[in-house]
Amino acid sequence: MALSVFTVVFSGILGACLGSFANVLAVRWHEMGAPVGRSRCPLCRKTIRPKHLVPIFSYLILRGRCADCKAKIHIQYPLVELAVAILSVVAALRHNPLGSDFPAFAVELALVTLLAAIVVMDLRWKELPVEIMALIGFSALIVHVFAGSSFDIRHSIFELRNLVLAVALPLVFFGAQWLLSRGKWLGGGDVWFGVMMGLVLGNWQMTALAIYISYLAGGCAAAILLMTKILKRGANLPFAPFLALGLMLTVWFGISIQAWIAKFIF
Numbered sequence: 115m116a117l118s119v120f121t122v123v124f125s126g127i128l129g130a131c132l133g134s135f136a137n138v139l140a141v142r143w144h145e146m147g148a149p150v151g152r153s154r155c156p157l158c159r160k161t162i163r164p165k166h167l168v169p170i171f172s173y174l175i176l177r178g179r180c181a182d183c184k185a186k187i188h189i190q191y192p193l194v195e196l197a198v199a200i201l202s203v204v205a206a207l208r209h210n211p212l213g214s215d216f217p218a219f220a221v222e223l224a225l226v227t228l229l230a231a232i233v234v235m236d237l238r239w240k241e242l243p244v245e246i247m248a249l250i251g252f253s254a255l256i257v258h259v260f261a262g263s264s265f266d267i268r269h270s271i272f273e274l275r276n277l278v279l280a281v282a283l284p285l286v287f288f289g290a291q292w293l294l295s296r297g298k299w300l301g302g303g304d305v306w307f308g309v310m311m312g313l314v315l316g317n318w319q320m321t322a323l324a325i326y327i328s329y330l331a332g333g334c335a336a337a338i339l340l341m342t343k344i345l346k347r348g349a350n351l352p353f354a355p356f357l358a359l360g361l362m363l364t365v366w367f368g369i370s371i372q373a374w375i376a377k378f379i380f
């Protein structure tokens with residue numbers, strides 16, 4: 115689908131702003147007791163001026179340093195803003211935000227924004243916010259019930275039995291690993307991430323595919339990081355980034371992959 119320049123700019127800016135929101139959500143959620151309100155520099159505690167809150171550009175203009183005390187700004191901020199901006203353009207490519215497809219665009223954008231916050235929290239602090247995952251799962255359930263097929267899993271009709279299997283699969287598969295390893299292979303948060311995946315995809319075949327992709331990507335990344343000695347043997351690799359990758363790749367390409375596999379089986 116061809117996209118107008120306006121749509122790309124509109125969705126890109128919207129995505130960058132939502133990326134900025136994901137950053138704030140992750141940091142504030144981690145700090146918990148931190149006051150709600152204006153953003154401050156974590157070092158000098160000075161309130162950040164509005165002109166320095168522009169996603170991506172402020173980081174570049176300030177050369178990655180606080181305008182007051184010159185402390186380094188965490189690379190998380192521009193990276194997440196850029197990532198969500200790109201994901202927003204991808205969502206616009208799949209669902210025209212300026213047409214009747216806007217609800218599907220908004221749902222996908224909300225999903226990638228909240229996933230970005232979860233991935234940041236797992237990468238930086240090894241924390242998985244169960245409440246945010248519950249929010250995504252519950253919202254997905256509502257979308258499934260009222261919209262049926264907004265996640266572009268267009269050909270699979272939403273069924274209760276399939277949804278129960280989609281939730282049971284990660285719950286049993288991840289839950290068993292968590293119990294057997296006493297939380298060493300997988301954290302309890304990863305089990306809930308799996309359940310959320312099942313709720314979002316609403317289909318057990320798609321959930322199995324998403325889990326498979328997550329393990330494949332995680333395994334490849336672990337092998338590369340071990341060989342290059344970036345990751346030390348016995349150290350834990352955060353799993354949420356790979357689960358999020360598996361989930362989004364399945365949302366985007368699940369139906370095509372399923373059709374491709376079916377060609378070999380039948």
Ligand SMILES: [Zn+2]
Nearest residue numbers: 155158180183
């Ligand atoms: Zn400062």
